[in-house]
Amino acid sequence: MNPIELGIFSSRIEAVCDEMGAVLRRSAFSPNIRDRLDFSCAVFDAAGELVAQAAHIPVHLGSMAYAMRDIVRRLEWAEGDMVIVNDPFLGGTHLPDVTLIAPVYVGGTRVGFVANRAHHADIGAVTPGSMPLSSTLEEEGVVISPVHLYRQGQLDQALMADITGRMRSPRQAAGDFAAQASSARSGVRRLQTLVEAQGVTGYRVAVKALNDYGERLARAALATLPIGRYRFIDVLDDDGQGREDLAIQVEIDVTGQDIVVDFDGTAAQTRGNLNCPLSVAAAAVYYVFRCLMPEQTPACAGTFRPIRLRAPEGTLVNANAPAAVAAGNVETSTRIVDVVLGCLAQAAPERIPAASQGSMNNLAFGAPAGEPAWDYYETLAGGMGAGPQGGGLSAVHTHMTNTLNTPVEVLEMSYPMRIRRYAVRRGSGGQGKYPGGEGIVREYEFLAPAVVTILSERRRHTPWGLAGGEAGQAGCNRLNGESLPGKLTRTVVAGDLLTVETPGGGAYGR
Structure with a gap:
């Protein structure tokens, strides 16, 4: 293909993903x-290799x-099929992220797949919001191994009823699954x-x-990057179950041809839910x-293609089933980014920024048992790390999340809550040249009354600066003025005030 034809093709196939996302958002x-846009859409070839994706959420798309x-190889496919999955060890990330996959046929020939992944605030976990302070996968909700939700266009009503029947808000869950199915159908039509x-x-x-072009650009x-081996280590605050300072260690071998990213030395998988499957670690590296x-x-x-991963089994970044993984997808993936960036800062200090806030600040709320059901989940923005070209942005989601804070009007209209304060946390960014x-x-x-779960990081260890820049401030959580740990579940009553102050980014330069 000549460059113009290839550029047009690339834009057209990305537009398929964009339209899938628009349909999902409008119908959810x-x-x-x-409103938070916690979803992602992508197109794959007939063997399951990535062809295109929308500019959605990195942790969804890379995983x-x-x-x-592996999912494509595992199943039989026919036109009109649609497969649903959320099992972290069979192609998912964590249980709230539910993926729908549809094959695409033209003239009886399978030409590819379309897929979307959306985060469901209710997936039947032991606590509302389905981001529990868990120690087993079973506590985190309904586990869906790859299975046909639609066969040749026909919905498996019994399977849908079984999945939604184990959730607190089955009607809302069914509506979101229908939105995902509509998104997949639109992708099938556009790709056809x-x-x-x-x-x-x-x-x-x-x-x-397109793949050859992508590989050429990547290798160039x-x-x-200077040839050599570079090492870096950072730690997670704690797993919420008693273990602290869990190390993530990486060595990057730059050979001039390929990049080998080796996580040997990373802490063993833990009783808490900071574990993640290898697919999540790969998403952060990619x-x-x-x-x-x-x-x-x-x-x-x-x-x-030039990037290869090595990660010992049974570690935080390549956990074995049935480890708890709810926070691995959000918090551990974010720390992997910090570690890989810290490693690359040794190879290319003029191109790498300081650490960003380093947490998604996960908040999950919902009604206590016996009350009318409602579930709420969001991640909160923070400070971006400064770089060699300038200061970091304030009050933004960074790295592995590309979502939004829930708009105040939507939150107050939908849930028994009120936002009392919503502001930039002045002075939380690290000080330096930038x-x-x-x-x-x-x-x-x-x-x-509500049950509150918080899964947050960078409450003890601050986001580091680079080139002599100072670290950003650690985050903090408070209930009625009382300091809270970074990870907890607690019941609150009407009138209680929960305050979350998110971390700032590290500075660059003295």
Whole structure:
């Protein structure tokens, strides 16, 4: 393909993902998907290799890219099928992230797959919001191994009833699953239209050309890194179950041809839920290296061919089933980014920023047992790390999350809560030549009894600065003025005030 044709093809196939996302957002029932945009969409080839993705959530997309091949091999497929999965050890990330996958056929030939992944605030966990302070996978909710939700266009009503029947809000869950199915159908139609216009052979040629182009750009970008071995270590605060300072260690071997990322030395998997499957670790690694590539680099399988992972089984970054993983997808993935960036800062200090806030500040609320059911979940913005070109942004979601804080009006209209304060946390960014971004302050007043779960990091260990820049401030959580640990579950009553102050970013330069 000539460059113009390839550029048009790349844009058209990305547009398929964008339209899937628009359909999902417009038709979703829950604020978490509709307003926070906690979803992602992608296109794969007939073997399950990534072809394109929308600019959605890195931890969703990278993990799908890593795990999709195994799902495709494991199942039989027919036109009109749709598979549902959330099992972290069979292609998922953590249980609230539910994926729907649909094959795409043209003239009886399977040409690819479309997939979307959305975070459900209720997946039947032991506490509302389905982000519990868990120690087993069973406590985290309904585990769905890859199974056909639709066969040749027909919904398995019994399976849907079984899944939604184990949740606190089955009608809302069914509505969100229907939205995901609508999104997948729109992707199937748009991809069929694209393939029919080019012909099956022409489409396959274009996909190969796109992968080869992505690989060329990736290798050219990674070749600018000095050859050598670089090591870095950082720690997670605690697992909420008594273990503190859990190390994530990485060695990056830059050979001039390939990049080998080795997590040997990382802490063993833990009783708490900071564990993650290897697909989540891969998503974090892919994200960092993608940031070093030119803006026009396509998000396809070829782009990630030069990157290889090694991670000992039974560690935080390659946990064995049935380890608890609810916070691994959100907190451990974020720390992996910090560690890989810290490692690369030794190789290319003029290109790497200081640590960003280093936490998604997960909040899960809901009604106590015996009360009318409601579930709420959100992640909170914080400070971005400064870099060699300037200061970090304030009050933004960083790295592995690309979602939003729930709008105040939506939250107050949908749940028995009131936002008393929502502001930039002045002075929380690290000081230096280029200061780190500021975190936020968000204060919730409960208007009814609720069960609150917090899964947060960087409450003890601060986001580090670079080149002599100071660290950002650690975050803090308070209930009615009383300091809280970074991870907890607690019942509150009407009138209680929960205040979350998120970390700032590290500074760059003295």
